Amino acid sequence: MLQVKNLTLRQKNQPLLHDVNFRVQPGEIVTLMGPSGSGKSTLFSWMVGALSPVFQASGELWLNGERIDTLPTELRRVGILFQDALLFDHLSVGHNLQLALPATMRGHQRKAAVNDALEQAEMNGFYTRDPATLSGGQRARVALLRALLAQPRALLLDEPFSRLDSALRVSFRQWVFATLTAQNIPTLMVTHDRADAPEHSPCLEVTEWQ
Structure with missing residues (x-):
């Protein structure tokens, strides 16, 4: 279970988020919504251990x-997936994915x-593919696979569907949610589109913490 307790974030002694408390159960996907500039990305930065020095945190x-x-950061094992795939175009798909694996794992x-x-992502034969030849949906799948191969104990999704067209968005969203639920990973997702939220799952509003 992923849990935030009594978190307050400040910038120059001005509260950005105040008394934040929530929990995400294993396999649960909790949606976090709020206007731009409300502190969602700052919350994610704090959770992964990359908070800018201009912010102060207690919690x-x-x-x-x-x-x-x-x-x-490296010991928390909290993964994060952004709206951009952030693949290395000078590496093949397979070598992009290998970057997430433990250094102790042997070549074969x-x-x-x-x-x-x-194979699980229905991308057999893509190991040697150039990332520049992939579609938007294929790049998004590779980015998620890379995050999962790092074996995160929790995952943060920062608007992962916003760059996809409407038809692809639906199918990719369903695959992502099914994969995370099957792997029992507690997941917190930021989005501006309520349609991206899984049905019957909690939805939190950042404005409640301000």
């Missing part, structure tokens, strides 16, 4: 019974793990 972040806000194991992930 606690817990994951699976362990307090992690005191840990460095790394390739097998990547091919297994591509």
